[in-house]
Amino acid sequence: MFLGTHEPKLDEKGRIILPAKFRDELANGLVMTRGQEHCVYVFSAREFETIHDTIRQAPVTSKQARDYMRVFLSGATAETPDKQHRVTIPSSLRQYAGLDRDLAVIGAGSRVEIWDAEAWQTYLAEQEAVFANTAEEVIPGLF
Template structure:
């Protein structure tokens, strides 16, 4: 499970060092793809297979499912961390998420997300107030 917030730097070759707490789960390989809100989703290879199995169940007759599948999978890139636990973020994903040198990597349960730090701080500032003031059940059975 991916938890926490980390602030690695993007190097001149487009690589980041994976947070130490994420390495065991990601050492066998990862899949990065476009995430919602213009971040990069990072899945372990195993978890991405589970996600793909669910996507394959979507009806081909649904235009919304086809559109989502195309955007999600066309941006996907399988990567393997090197011995220094660095992984390259493909240029198309760096561009999509407007990633510069300062990054924020967050744990989001079954995946990690890579954000431009300024974009993350803006998103978090906006969402923290919504989170604190939530008065109804958002996730069934949680609260």
């Protein structure tokens, strides 16, 4: 499970050093793709296989499913961290997420999200008030 917020820097070659707490889960390979809210999603290779199996079950007759599948999978790239625990974020994903030097890498349970640090702070500031004031059940059975 991926938890917490980390603040690595993007190097001149478009690489980041994976946070120490995430390395074991991602050491055998990972998949990066476009995330919602213009971040980069990072899944362990094993988790991405599970997601792909679920996506494959979507009805081909659903335009919304086809559209989602195309955007999600066309941006995906498989990577393996090097010996220094670095991975390269492809330029297309860096551009999509507006990634510059300063990043926020957050644990989101089954995935990691990579955000531009400023974009993350803006998003978090907007969502914290909503989170604090939520008066209805958002996640069934939890809150």
